[in-house]
Amino acid sequence: MTVVRHEAAVRALSWPAARDLAARSARPLPPADLPLSRALGCRLAGPLRALVAVPGSDVSAMDGYAVAGAPPWRVVGRVLAGGLPYGDALWPGEAVEIATGAPVPPGSESVLPYERASGGSWVDGRIEAGRHIRRRGEDIAEGAVVLGAGAVVTPVVAGLAAALGHDILTVRPVPSVAVLVTGDEVVDHGLPGPGRVRDAIGPFLPGLIDWAGGRLTSHSRLPDGAAPLHTALSAFAPPPHPRQNPQEHLSSRPGENPPPREGSSPEPRGEEPSREGFSPGKNPQLREDLRFRSGEKSPPPEGFPPREGLPPREDLRLFPDEGRPPREDLRVRSGEESPPREGLPSCEDLRVLADEGREAREDLLARSGEGGGVEVVVVCGASSRGPADHLRGVLGELGAEVLVDGVAVRPGHPQLLARLPGGTLVVGLPGNPFAALAAAMTLLVPVLRGMRGAGVRRESSALAGAVRAHERDTRLVPVLRSGRGAIPVGHDRPGSLWGAALAEALAVVPPGWSGEQVELIELPTGG
Numbered sequence: 001m002t003v004v005r006h007e008a009a010v011r012a013l014s015w016p017a018a019r020d021l022a023a024r025s026a027r028p029l030p031p032a033d034l035p036l037s038r039a040l041g042c043r044l045a046g047p048l049r050a051l052v053a054v055p056g057s058d059v060s061a062m063d064g065y066a067v068a069g070a071p072p073w074r075v076v077g078r079v080l081a082g083g084l085p086y087g088d089a090l091w092p093g094e095a096v097e098i099a100t101g102a103p104v105p106p107g108s109e110s111v112l113p114y115e116r117a118s119g120g121s122w123v124d125g126r127i128e129a130g131r132h133i134r135r136r137g138e139d140i141a142e143g144a145v146v147l148g149a150g151a152v153v154t155p156v157v158a159g160l161a162a163a164l165g166h167d168i169l170t171v172r173p174v175p176s177v178a179v180l181v182t183g184d185e186v187v188d189h190g191l192p193g194p195g196r197v198r199d200a201i202g203p204f205l206p207g208l209i210d211w212a213g214g215r216l217t218s219h220s221r222l223p224d225g226a227a228p229l230h231t232a233l234s235a236f237a238p239p240p241h242p243r244q245n246p247q248e249h250l251s252s253r254p255g256e257n258p259p260p261r262e263g264s265s266p267e268p269r270g271e272e273p274s275r276e277g278f279s280p281g282k283n284p285q286l287r288e289d290l291r292f293r294s295g296e297k298s299p300p301p302e303g304f305p306p307r308e309g310l311p312p313r314e315d316l317r318l319f320p321d322e323g324r325p326p327r328e329d330l331r332v333r334s335g336e337e338s339p340p341r342e343g344l345p346s347c348e349d350l351r352v353l354a355d356e357g358r359e360a361r362e363d364l365l366a367r368s369g370e371g372g373g374v375e376v377v378v379v380c381g382a383s384s385r386g387p388a389d390h391l392r393g394v395l396g397e398l399g400a401e402v403l404v405d406g407v408a409v410r411p412g413h414p415q416l417l418a419r420l421p422g423g424t425l426v427v428g429l430p431g432n433p434f435a436a437l438a439a440a441m442t443l444l445v446p447v448l449r450g451m452r453g454a455g456v457r458r459e460s461s462a463l464a465g466a467v468r469a470h471e472r473d474t475r476l477v478p479v480l481r482s483g484r485g486a487i488p489v490g491h492d493r494p495g496s497l498w499g500a501a502l503a504e505a506l507a508v509v510p511p512g513w514s515g516e517q518v519e520l521i522e523l524p525t526g527g
């Protein structure tokens with residue numbers, strides 16, 4: 001045991017080094033052309049130009065009469081927005097009735113609003129030269145650059161882009177994140193019985209991922225054990241060293257052997273897999289899974305994938321939820337009439353959980369074939385060195401390159417960052433919830449920001465309150481800002497989110513700190 005701890009201590013990176021390495025490990029995602037609605041939240045890969053002038057022609061800014069020359073004017077026609085323009089130029093002494101936004105006829109000198117006009121087939125009134133006509137390009141000239149590369153596609157930017165004639169925007173896509181929550185003792189609803197604990201990490205990750213600029217695309221529960229983790233993670237990488245029998249754990253339960261699938265042999269080793277390596281066309285097992293899901297019986301035609309019959313992205317998103325059996329379903333499956341027993345999970349529960357290793361994998365495979373891919377996988381728990389902590393071993397089996405293995409930080413010491421063959425990053429968070437948050441702020445947030453090409457804002461502050469520095473490790477201390485400096489809120493034990501929930505930021509207290517200003521890292525407070 002001493003040896004294990006010693007090795008861990010030697011390998012642990014300093015907190016600033018781990019954060020920097022995480023940011024550097026994240027390659028900005030290549031630009032993609034996305035329809036406006038899907039580009040929301042992404043950053044523009046290049047400048048946004050006006051494809052058309054705004055307004056596109058000389059138009060009326062008021063409902064009234066476009067007039068030429070001196071009053072009174074003879075009304076010679078009517079133009080409505082969206083209707084046909086008036087065919088001729090106006091001669092002095094002529095007017096056309098006109099709607100706001102409709103093109104004014106050539107020769108129009110101004111628009112007389114209805115409220116200022118008198119008369120019927122002839123109108124009279126006082127005008128100001130050029131008034132109430134919006135000239136072509138007056139708001140935005142055709143070809144003008146209205147926003148620079150890197151601007152976030154907010155809802156307003158989407159509206160502006162539409163007004164400028166864009167249907168598709170070239171953006172840095174939002175990184176997709178899959179979450180795997182491990183732990184036989186972890187329950188995701190209700191009151192945890194003896195020996196069980198409510199999942200406190202799964203519920204904070206979607207909001208944190210969103211806030212950091214990522215998009216959660218799947219969320220799955222896994223039982224403890226190397227095999228389910230291997231099965232689920234292998235969806236992201238062709239395993240170079242397949243386990244002897246990765247299905248052994250799952251299929252050893254009666255009646256649960258997965259149906260054999262044609263063409264499920266692993267990708268040959270040696271060929272450097274790319275993100276495109278996960279396209280169904282190149283991955284026979286993925287093709288098979290997609291076929292299975294789309295209800296196809298016969299082999300797909302050339303030029304796979306057949307999109308018809310496949311569930312849309314939104315439907316796929318539901319699969320992990322469907323894969324997680326609701327409480328009622330568990331009760332029925334285990335033959336119980338009365339409410340489920342409190343306490344440790346039954347064999348039946350565990351069997352269902354084991355199914356989820358496969359479910360999660362199938363869902364992930366289907367998703368990666370859907371065109372999105374998954375850039376980051378977050379594994380909660382299993383990152384330490386106990387008998388149920390298999391992440392390190394499974395990453396080794398999958399040929400992952402481990403970038404960070406332990407960080408000299410309290411809490412959150414046992415955190416991991418690795419790159420799977422094919423490029424997907426894996427972030428391992430400790431099981432203790434505050435430790436998981438601290439680790440997510442150290443590795444996951446910089447990774448997601450880096451993938452979006454977003455810079456890092458740095459804030460520093462004095463600490464107004466007693467804080468004890470750690471001898472060797474950085475401490476992350478939940479604080480509230482105040483005029484006097486950042487005030488520690490307490491309640492910061494690794495197993496509890498109480499302090500972090502009270503706080504606005506985490507103060508980064510370096511080892512041996514002696515009272516100087518400290519960095520604050522912003523927490524997603526939603527304010």
Ligand SMILES: Nc1nc2c(c(=O)[nH]1)N[C@H]1C(S)=C(S)[C@@H](COP(=O)(O)OP(=O)(O)OC[C@H]3O[C@@H](n4cnc5c(N)ncnc54)[C@H](O)[C@@H]3O)O[C@H]1N2
Pocket residue numbers: 008181182183185186197198199200201202380381382383384385386389412413414429430431432433435494
């Ligand atoms: N021999 C060593 N033991 C431990 C070390 C170490 O370095 N050497 N580090 C300790 C620290 S620090 C932490 S943090 C934990 C991290 O352990 P794991 O990541 O392997 O997580 P688990 O063992 O599965 O769980 C730890 C703890 O957290 C609870 N848990 C797990 N998942 C959740 C969840 N989703 N929501 C709420 N709580 C969760 C779990 O029940 C345990 O109580 O390792 C120490 N041990």
Ligand code: MOO
Pocket residue numbers: 409410411412413414430432435494495
């Ligand atoms: O990561 Mo652990 O204590 O630091 O919870």
